[in-house]
Each structure stands twice: as C-alpha cells, then as structure tokens.
Amino acid sequence: MKVIVVGAGISGLSTAWALAKRGVQVTLLEQGPVPNPLSASGDQHRIIRRAYGGQGGYQRRIGAAFDAWAEMWDDLGAKHLVDTGFLLLSQTAGDEGEEYLTGLKEGGYAVEEMSASETAGRYPFIDASTIRFGAFSSEGGVLLCQKIAADLRDWLVRSGVDMREHTWVSAVDASAGSVTLESGGVLSADHVVVTAGAWTLGLFPGLATDLTTYRTAVAYLTPPEDLRPHWENGPCILDVGGTVDGYVLPPVAGTGLKVGAGVHKRTSGPNEGRVPEEGEGITIRNLFAPPFARIDEYGIADVVTCAYTFTSDEHFFMRSEDRLSVVSACSGHGYKFGAVVGRKIAEGLLAKDLEAARVWLEARD
Structure with missing residues (x-):
C-alpha cells in the first residue's frame, strides 16, 4: 500500500x-x-x-x-513530555475553570481542590483576591x-x-x-x-x-526573579478562569513561560498577519491580570503568531x-x-x- x-x-x-x-x-x-x-x-x-x-x-x-505517545517515546528513544500536572482556576461562577473541574469530578477523575488562599500559597504568582478556587490534577503536562x-x-x-x-x-x-x-x-x-x-x-x-481559519498569537514572558523558581516548578494552567479563555505553560526543559488566550484571535488566512503587531505582547500579557499578581513586572521575551482551523463546535x-x-x-x-x-x-x-x-x-x- x-x-x-x-x-x-x-x-x-x-x-x-x-x-x-x-x-x-x-x-x-x-x-x-x-x-x-x-x-x-x-x-x-x-x-x-x-x-x-x-x-x-x-x-x-x-x-x-x-x-500512543508512550509508544512513540519508545520508538524515538526519548520522552518529550514533562509531567507537570495542570491547574484550573475559577474567577467567576460558571466560568471555564469551574466547567473543567465539574467535568473531571463527574468523570470520576482524581483532582485536588484548593481554596483561593491555598492556591496562592502554593503558587505565589497567583493573586488570591482575584480567584474563587484552584484545582490541581497530576494527569497532564507539557509536550515539547x-x-x-x-x-x-x-x-x-x-x-x-x-x-x-x-x-x-x-x-x-x-x-x-x-x-x-x-x-x-x-x-x-x-x-x-x-x-x-x-x-x-x-x-x-x-x-x-465546516472549517474557519483564525490568526492568533502567544506571548513568552519573563517573570520577576523571585517568582521564576515557582514558575519553573509549576504546573500548566489549563484555564485561568474568567472570560479570556487563558492558558499558561511553564518554562520547563529549555522552553519559555508561554501565555495565550482564546479571545485573542481573528479570522484570517494562514499567511496573513504572521509578523507580531506592535505592543501585541503587552496586550496578551495584560489579559492575565487577574489572576496573575504583579503583572506589570513581567517582561515580553517574544511573541509568536499561530494559525488554526476551527470547527463551529470545536x-x-x-x-x-x-x-x-x-x-x-x-x-x-x-x-x-x-x-x-x-x-x-x-x-x-x-x-x-x-x-x-x-x-x-x-x-x-
């Protein structure tokens, strides 16, 4: 064949x-x-x-x-997955952070629920006053x-x-x-x-x-020095709660601290707008306050544009x-x-x- x-x-x-x-x-x-x-x-x-x-x-x-990934690691002779686990945050009742948590609980999957203060105590880059709760699952991580x-x-x-x-x-x-x-x-x-x-x-x-193409972008941030170790040892954040559809990947295995938000996209051809716009990194960064504390202290290391296809029901x-x-x-x-x-x-x-x-x-x- x-x-x-x-x-x-x-x-x-x-x-x-x-x-x-x-x-x-x-x-x-x-x-x-x-x-x-x-x-x-x-x-x-x-x-x-x-x-x-x-x-x-x-x-x-x-x-x-x-x-399937495990089979692939065997063939490649290297595991390109860092098992960080993932964190869910909720800012408002019924937001995606809460929706994800509800789905895990209804499916019978293990998840550790934390109060706002407990979440910020474990992850000092979070502003406890801006979230309702956090939840952590070990079943996830970062693919390189x-x-x-x-x-x-x-x-x-x-x-x-x-x-x-x-x-x-x-x-x-x-x-x-x-x-x-x-x-x-x-x-x-x-x-x-x-x-x-x-x-x-x-x-x-x-x-x-059936398919719609969107242009979006992610920002790589430079965290304050005292928070850097917490990010390097932190989990992915699948959803930061609220309305921005925000996610975060920690700086592990030589990668950067990446943030992206579902609200930061527009319909576009795949080759259009591939050069980041002036100030785009700051715009993306600022979508993460709340729940990040001290957002103005994060520098912009890089901005990377992406093109995706979406179906109407995802x-x-x-x-x-x-x-x-x-x-x-x-x-x-x-x-x-x-x-x-x-x-x-x-x-x-x-x-x-x-x-x-x-x-x-x-x-x-």
Missing part, C-alpha cells in the same frame, strides 16, 4: 509514523522545513491534560492519547513540540519514508489518489491523507462551510471521499492527540474502515 501525506505538522508526522510502522510505503510532503515554525505544531510546547469540560468524549479518549517534530523527522527518514520538505502541493485529485506539486509534478498513491492545518482551505475551499474534522481523507484538529487542542490521531488514521486505512476513524476523532460519544 502507498499513501501520500500532505502536511507535516503533528497529525501528518504521526500519520506517517503509524503507517510506516505497519509496513506502508509513505511519502510525506511539507511546504516548509520540519519542524515548520509557521505551523500550529511549530511552537515550543503544548499542553496535554485530562480535563475537557463538556466535551466528555475527548476527556475519555485522553488515555489512548497517552498510550519542536523536539518531537525533529525526532519524528529523523525517525521517518531512517524508516524509509520519502520525506520531502519545501514541497508545495497545488491540487489534490480524490478519484485518482494523486497530488499536483507547485513545481508541476504529479504523485500518485492508493490514498492521500491531507493534514495541512490552517492551509487546508487553500486546497479545498469548499470546506469553508470537535475534530475528518472527511473521506474516494482515495482521499482530509483531517483537521480544532484549534491548538489537537496537538495533544497527535500521536493517537496518526494511529487511528493508519488503522482505518488498513482496515478499510475510515468511518470508524472519523467517529473516534470527532469524539461525540
């Missing part, structure tokens, strides 16, 4: 990995380098966590994600994206995958199972899997009824037709499932049951 994978973000890399392990001949095409700094998988680190609030299907599936992509790239090459960086695809033919390269060449296979992330609509504009997207499958995660939350997404696509192709793969990825049960 021959498969062409278009796009070498985490879903594409993992699909190539899972197929190659099963003896499939794979060609992997990527428009830039691997890792590609413009891709959603090109940043320093991402959160993996159990909590999913009202999306119980993903909450139940995270165990399979951890299993750039190290994962670099090691997967090298593993795929060693395993005989035809890896082609800086190769643009201009068209895909579902019935022929072929792709046309911008250079004019045509490649054919038994199946084509497109995992092109924010560039998917460039190949399939008709999917705009579930994953998969559509198959003839000899083509298009797969898209929803926003950044797709990264944590990257390894198991690749596994499910490979299983579906070999079992000739891509519908089962779609049902699993959409996680509506």
Whole structure:
C-alpha cells in the first residue's frame, strides 16, 4: 500500500509514523522545513491534560492519547513530555475553570481542590483576591513540540519514508489518489491523507462551510526573579478562569513561560498577519491580570503568531471521499492527540474502515 501525506505538522508526522510502522510505503510532503515554525505544531510546547469540560468524549479518549505517545517515546528513544500536572482556576461562577473541574469530578477523575488562599500559597504568582478556587490534577503536562517534530523527522527518514520538505502541493485529485506539486509534478498513491492545518482551505475551499481559519498569537514572558523558581516548578494552567479563555505553560526543559488566550484571535488566512503587531505582547500579557499578581513586572521575551482551523463546535474534522481523507484538529487542542490521531488514521486505512476513524476523532460519544 502507498499513501501520500500532505502536511507535516503533528497529525501528518504521526500519520506517517503509524503507517510506516505497519509496513506502508509513505511519502510525506511539507511546504516548509520540519519542524515548520509557521505551523500550529511549530511552537515550543503544548499542553496535554485530562480535563475537557463538556466535551466528555475527548476527556475519555485522553488515555489512548497517552498510550500512543508512550509508544512513540519508545520508538524515538526519548520522552518529550514533562509531567507537570495542570491547574484550573475559577474567577467567576460558571466560568471555564469551574466547567473543567465539574467535568473531571463527574468523570470520576482524581483532582485536588484548593481554596483561593491555598492556591496562592502554593503558587505565589497567583493573586488570591482575584480567584474563587484552584484545582490541581497530576494527569497532564507539557509536550515539547519542536523536539518531537525533529525526532519524528529523523525517525521517518531512517524508516524509509520519502520525506520531502519545501514541497508545495497545488491540487489534490480524490478519484485518482494523486497530488499536483507547485513545481508541476504529479504523485500518485492508493490514498492521500491531507493534514495541512490552517492551509487546508487553500486546497479545498469548499470546506469553508465546516472549517474557519483564525490568526492568533502567544506571548513568552519573563517573570520577576523571585517568582521564576515557582514558575519553573509549576504546573500548566489549563484555564485561568474568567472570560479570556487563558492558558499558561511553564518554562520547563529549555522552553519559555508561554501565555495565550482564546479571545485573542481573528479570522484570517494562514499567511496573513504572521509578523507580531506592535505592543501585541503587552496586550496578551495584560489579559492575565487577574489572576496573575504583579503583572506589570513581567517582561515580553517574544511573541509568536499561530494559525488554526476551527470547527463551529470545536470537535475534530475528518472527511473521506474516494482515495482521499482530509483531517483537521480544532484549534491548538489537537496537538495533544497527535500521536493517537496518526494511529487511528493508519488503522482505518488498513482496515478499510475510515468511518470508524472519523467517529473516534470527532469524539461525540
């Protein structure tokens, strides 16, 4: 069996990995380098966590994600996951911090609940007067994206995958199972899997009824010196509570202190606005007061722009037709499932049951 994978973000890399392990001949095409700094998988680190609030299907599936990552660490000979655990904060009744906590409790998953003062006592970068409570779960941590992509790239090459960086695809033919390269060449296979992330609509504009592309950005902060050790030994913050949909990744394993907020996004093409705007880092930083204490003492080390596709209900997207499958995660939350997404696509192709793969990825049960 021959498969062409278009796009070498985490879903594409993992699909190539899972197929190659099963003896499939794979060609992997990527428009830039691997890792590609413009891709959603090109940043320093991402959160993996159990909590999913009202999306119980993903909450139940995270165990399979951890299993797939463990298999990948064995193949790569390195574990690119730092087990920091994750923290939930609530500022107002019914906010996402409380929603995530409720989902964990209803699912029967262990979580440590803390008062506002207990939370700030453990994590001095939090202003106790701005939160209602905190909650900690050990079942989560930080995935080191750039190290994962670099090691997967090298593993795929060693395993005989035809890896082609800086190769643009201009068209895909579902019935022929072929792709046309911008250079004019045509490649054919038994199946084509497109995992092109924010560039998917460039190949399939008709999917705009299902997918919307957004431009967002994250900021890397320099904390006050007395708070630095607390951040370096702290957990991810899955949600800071309130209304900003804010998340935080601690500076571990050579990464920076990253903050991002769901409210800081706008519809945009994947190549538009990729240079950070003047003052954008400060704007993002200031979304985190509350609940951060002493926000003005945090410097801006860097700002990184990102482009994501979203579905309207924030579930994953998969559509198959003839000899083509298009797969898209929803926003950044797709990264944590990257390894198991690749596994499910490979299983579906070999079992000739891509519908089962779609049902699993959409996680509506």
